Amino acid sequence: MLGLNSKDLRLFLIVVVLTIAAPILLNPFPVESSLGQSFNAGYPALLQRFVIFGLLVIGFNILFGLTGYLSFGHAAFLGVGSFAAVWMFKLLSYNIVPAIILSVVVAGLFSVVIGFVALRRSGIYFSILTLAFAQMMYSIAYSDLAGKFFGTVVTNGETGLQVYNDDPQILLGAGDPKVPHLFGLEMNAQSVVNIGGWQFTFQNGYYLSALFMILGFYLSIRIFRSPMGMMLRAIKSNQTRMNYTGLNTKPYMLAAFVISGMYAGLAGGLLAAMDPLTGAERMFWTASGEIVVMSILGGVGTLIGPIVGAGVIKYLENIVSKINDGILHGWFSVFPDWLDNFLVTIIHPFIGKGWHLTLGLLFMAVVIFLPGGLVEGGQRLGKLFRRGKTTEAEEAADATRQRNTPAE
Amino acid sequence: MGILEVKGVNKRFGGLQALGNVNLSVQENTCHAIIGPNGAGKSTLLNCLVGKLIPDSGSVMFDGQSVLGRKPFEINQMGISRVFQTPEIFGDLTVIENVIIPCFAKRDGAFRMHAFENVSQEKAIIEQAEAILADVNMLEKRNMHAASLSRGDKRRLEMAMCLVQEPRLLLLDEPTAGMARADTNNTIDLLKEIKEKRDITMAIIEHDMHVVFSLADRITVLAQGTPLVEETPENIKGHPKVREAYLGEAQV
Numbered sequence A: 001m002l003g004l005n006s007k008d009l010r011l012f013l014i015v016v017v018l019t020i021a022a023p024i025l026l027n028p029f030p031v032e033s034s035l036g037q038s039f040n041a042g043y044p045a046l047l048q049r050f051v052i053f054g055l056l057v058i059g060f061n062i063l064f065g066l067t068g069y070l071s072f073g074h075a076a077f078l079g080v081g082s083f084a085a086v087w088m089f090k091l092l093s094y095n096i097v098p099a100i101i102l103s104v105v106v107a108g109l110f111s112v113v114i115g116f117v118a119l120r121r122s123g124i125y126f127s128i129l130t131l132a133f134a135q136m137m138y139s140i141a142y143s144d145l146a147g148k149f150f151g152t153v154v155t156n157g158e159t160g161l162q163v164y165n166d167d168p169q170i171l172l173g174a175g176d177p178k179v180p181h182l183f184g185l186e187m188n189a190q191s192v193v194n195i196g197g198w199q200f201t202f203q204n205g206y207y208l209s210a211l212f213m214i215l216g217f218y219l220s221i222r223i224f225r226s227p228m229g230m231m232l233r234a235i236k237s238n239q240t241r242m243n244y245t246g247l248n249t250k251p252y253m254l255a256a257f258v259i260s261g262m263y264a265g266l267a268g269g270l271l272a273a274m275d276p277l278t279g280a281e282r283m284f285w286t287a288s289g290e291i292v293v294m295s296i297l298g299g300v301g302t303l304i305g306p307i308v309g310a311g312v313i314k315y316l317e318n319i320v321s322k323i324n325d326g327i328l329h330g331w332f333s334v335f336p337d338w339l340d341n342f343l344v345t346i347i348h349p350f351i352g353k354g355w356h357l358t359l360g361l362l363f364m365a366v367v368i369f370l371p372g373g374l375v376e377g378g379q380r381l382g383k384l385f386r387r388g389k390t391t392e393a394e395e396a397a398d399a400t401r402q403r404n405t406p407a408e
Numbered sequence B: 001m002g003i004l005e006v007k008g009v010n011k012r013f014g015g016l017q018a019l020g021n022v023n024l025s026v027q028e029n030t031c032h033a034i035i036g037p038n039g040a041g042k043s044t045l046l047n048c049l050v051g052k053l054i055p056d057s058g059s060v061m062f063d064g065q066s067v068l069g070r071k072p073f074e075i076n077q078m079g080i081s082r083v084f085q086t087p088e089i090f091g092d093l094t095v096i097e098n099v100i101i102p103c104f105a106k107r108d109g110a111f112r113m114h115a116f117e118n119v120s121q122e123k124a125i126i127e128q129a130e131a132i133l134a135d136v137n138m139l140e141k142r143n144m145h146a147a148s149l150s151r152g153d154k155r156r157l158e159m160a161m162c163l164v165q166e167p168r169l170l171l172l173d174e175p176t177a178g179m180a181r182a183d184t185n186n187t188i189d190l191l192k193e194i195k196e197k198r199d200i201t202m203a204i205i206e207h208d209m210h211v212v213f214s215l216a217d218r219i220t221v222l223a224q225g226t227p228l229v230e231e232t233p234e235n236i237k238g239h240p241k242v243r244e245a246y247l248g249e250a251q252v
């Protein structure tokens, strides 16, 4: 069905169901409870990030996972996607359709040019070239060099780009919403459902982003299983043999690079559609690094790894970073004071601003013990529970085959 | 006119004349061996044929067309396949995937954007790949990781990858180097079978005279970058010039 084999179809359907149910599943605690205050992740702003960054890393994985070429400048495409979308809001109207189309197109154009140059080299030199391009674009955006050149505003420098009342918005009708919308369907509109102490929020913006992530996920499965996917894995494995087998690796690489750049552009467009402003910082090299970390954490070259990696990091960034000493004292109040204080002192460095430390430790643990990422961890757990089934052995073999070590 | 015509090829590496005025003519459907002592320039010559090196002067014509200035993948698409001294295969892929890739290269050319088709739906290609694996007795290993194959199997797989493209000219650089006797004999049998079953021209570089005399129809002896003689195997054995070049190198 859908051109997928039964195993891929199962995976795809699981992702679809989990994505649809995420606003419920990620709010497991009553809204007023202290656990709910701390750990409920099912609120729209975060849910959007899960799926948009999931989409971004799915695209990144088509490049890095299949070909082993590590781009260290992918946030640049995210950034241009956002800028393109906000410009569509400023010039046309708040309808997200032109914004999203342009964000993909512009990111695609940028990735053709950057890919063409950067792909002249491989390994570390390729990574450095992509990093250099991205930092150049960041600098240009941050000081709005393009705007200065044309005597106008393009990225609006430090302030960032947003929509103002006196913007042209030539297609803006009288009754049109003043927020991003899909033919009137406002992105930030939501319905809140209260069941007992639980509260669930279903937001248009989340479901639209989720739809794009699901489409992107489907496309990535198709690419992984296509002849082209096989060619890309072959490029990673042995370029010499590719050349002497009559295959021109350049266009294959460029295609992979541009596809993943367009995914990033789409993600950037969606970020802008959720919140119609953007700035140069979205292109900063740490943002590119975050994409790499997400992809390695989840499992490079696996289908589901990117979603897992993006989810875990966005969770840590938004949930663990919110926990503070006061909340900890609340949890540990059942213990005697000395134990309470002791525990809080121990945990303190890992929460709040210290979430980077938690992430760092997690990342190290994964790289050392689970080179196949968290997905490999999941597979090992699954094997423990359902030992002896042949399908499991096959899956494990498949995982090993798909696994990448970022050795390039 | 041979299918491969090398005329007046020179190649220098700094002060070293690796190839000096090399002429070579390989006739269609024959096996042509190139022998010579270490450093004679055999690999350099082969690299000039496949686009890895560009000669300083001279011409290399394949089937009436010049190969000079073309990239390796273009030369392969013209019909020249190459087996390496150490097998070059796709280690991260399965055995069957290793042979499917050259099938695609043959059918679709150097590049095609086939990102939405499913490999498992390509019945004709898979059949072709399975047939060639059966030919080299590797069908039961089809789902193995290519990197985990034995050295001999890697060699056979590489040959299968070349043969499935039905090249007009197959180039082999020391296909038995470093092999045990048994593996060498297997390779000889495989190559003999290939020769008999298919219309294929082979040019083989080899140190092992047993291999050369089992396969070659013609032999060119290269020494210090220049061809000394070109002869049939019978006539080459006692050739004085050959003895001279190989003095103390090998039993001829």
Ligand SMILES: Nc1ncnc2c1ncn2[C@@H]1O[C@H](COP(=O)(O)OP(=O)(O)OP(=O)(O)O)[C@@H](O)[C@H]1O
Residues within 6 Å of the ligand: B013, B016, B018, B036, B037, B038, B039, B040, B041, B042, B043, B044, B045
């Ligand atoms: N890329 C290169 N740069 C510089 N010198 C080279 C290069 N390739 C080969 N040579 C030199 O050219 C000469 C011929 O080398 P070549 O590899 O063609 O010899 P060969 O006949 O294949 O020897 P062998 O039997 O050892 O494989 C040698 O002296 C070698 O050192």
Ligand SMILES: [Mg+2]
Residues within 6 Å of the ligand: B042, B043, B044
């Ligand atoms: Mg050699």
